[in-house]
Amino acid sequence: FWLNRQSLDQQLLSSFEGLIEDINGYVLLEFFQYSLETSVPILILGMLLAYILIRIISLIWRSPRIFREMLANRSAKRTQRLLNDSLILLSKGDTRRAKKKLKSASSTNHPILQTFLLNIQMSIESGDIPESHNWVEKSSKKLPEIKDYIYTFASKLLIDEEYFTDARSYVDELIESNPKNNAANQLLFKILKNTSDYDLILRKIFEFSDYINNDELSEAIRDMVKDAIKNQRSTETIFERIPRSIETHPMIVSSKIESWINNKEYLKAETELRKQIPNTWNKELILLYGELGDDKVNELSERTDKWLEERPKDANLWMVASRLAQKDGLWTKAQQCVERSIEISPAIEKYTELAVILSELGEKEQAGEALKLARQISQ
Numbered sequence: 001f002w003l004n005r006q007s008l009d010q011q012l013l014s015s016f017e018g019l020i021e022d023i024n025g026y027v028l029l030e031f032f033q034y035s036l037e038t039s040v041p042i043l044i045l046g047m048l049l050a051y052i053l054i055r056i057i058s059l060i061w062r063s064p065r066i067f068r069e070m071l072a073n074r075s076a077k078r079t080q081r082l083l084n085d086s087l088i089l090l091s092k093g094d095t096r097r098a099k100k101k102l103k104s105a106s107s108t109n110h111p112i113l114q115t116f117l118l119n120i121q122m123s124i125e126s127g128d129i130p131e132s133h134n135w136v137e138k139s140s141k142k143l144p145e146i147k148d149y150i151y152t153f154a155s156k157l158l159i160d161e162e163y164f165t166d167a168r169s170y171v172d173e174l175i176e177s178n179p180k181n182n183a184a185n186q187l188l189f190k191i192l193k194n195t196s197d198y199d200l201i202l203r204k205i206f207e208f209s210d211y212i213n214n215d216e217l218s219e220a221i222r223d224m225v226k227d228a229i230k231n232q233r234s235t236e237t238i239f240e241r242i243p244r245s246i247e248t249h250p251m252i253v254s255s256k257i258e259s260w261i262n263n264k265e266y267l268k269a270e271t272e273l274r275k276q277i278p279n280t281w282n283k284e285l286i287l288l289y290g291e292l293g294d295d296k297v298n299e300l301s302e303r304t305d306k307w308l309e310e311r312p313k314d315a316n317l318w319m320v321a322s323r324l325a326q327k328d329g330l331w332t333k334a335q336q337c338v339e340r341s342i343e344i345s346p347a348i349e350k351y352t353e354l355a356v357i358l359s360e361l362g363e364k365e366q367a368g369e370a371l372k373l374a375r376q377i378s379q
Contacts, residue, residue: 086118095122106135111142117153124157129166132158136170148174148181155187164191185211189220198224202241209243217243218251225255235259254284266293274303286316290323297328315345322353331360348374 028037038046086101099122106115116139123132136154140147151170158167168191174184189208192201201208201220209217221242228235239256246252253276260269273289276282292300301324308317322337335357342350351374358367 086115095126098122106138106142113139113143113146116142116150120150120154121157124154124161124163127161129158129163133166148177152183152187155184159187159190159194162194164195167191182211189216193220193223196223196227198227202238205241206243209245214246214249215251218246218249221246222251222255225259229259229262250280250282250284254282254288257285257288261288261291264293266296270296270300277307281311281314281316283316286314286320290320294327297324300324301328313344315341318344319350319353322357326357331357335361346377348377351377 026037026039027043028035030036086098089095089098089101099119102115102119102122106119116135119135120132120139123129123135132154136150139150143150151174155167155170155174158164158170167187171184171187171191174181175188178184185208189201189212191197198220202224205217212220221238224238225235227233228238235255239259242252253272257269257272260266260272269288270292273285273292277285277289289300289304301321304317304321304324308314308321311317318337318341322334322341325331325334325337335354338350338354338357342354351370355367355370355374358364358370
């Protein structure tokens, strides 16, 4: 109808009409030596059925993985639920039931790291160290890829609770597997320092200098020196092995001076103190100045008075002035200086020292009041 209404060439119209008459709704498919003739509706239906069949085969092929994922999700949800229940019980103080929930949570096929960490923590805090070792072993087997983290976590808790031997076993294993493990070396240093294993610290001091900050390293050296002085041992070996990075640290300098004073090398100590104190005004160095020999008390007092003119609000200088006055038998001056130090910065030891001075002056009642104030500060 449409073609008959168009103003086209009649021959062209005739060809279009012949073409339309040839379209009979059938399709011929040829491939290689085969051919198939079918109608268009049947072809469309066949293609639809083929598509459905392919989807069914694909679903059957993937079904084991889908089932595994479903089971895994179910197990993970159960583990999370048990963990949440245990945390709620812990918040209510019901440790016994919380432990049961955590035990169930850690025994699922898809455990969560936090369940193991909580079990380890609760065992250590309750003092059940063998049980904590069991949990560390279980968690390491279940989650071998984070074994180092689990060992580090357990070591820190054991150190905090002062189970240093047990912590050392994990730390040694960490260092054995990786000698440059930063966290493990820091934990080893902490263990050695807390157990006063100064010999091993000294042997490994240069290794530790790569992992420990200068303040902690200097503090350990200072403790070694004090321990050597207390037990009347030589400090030469200690100072020979001090790393260059901390040679000028105030704690190291004060330790050297303390060692010289202990060996009665007062001239050497005084020379160094007179050089260091005006540069740093470090508390330890200032207080060491008051421990120099008794034969130069007047000279030491004069020097302290000059420093006080520069720093009249330095509580440490006032304490040194008081101690030097005590050595010289000037008890009234000693009282005035220590009271000035207390006024600037109150402290227990200052009130105790004031009580001693007042006792020497015969002021027993005031000495008792000073001790009473010292007790109040300590509370």
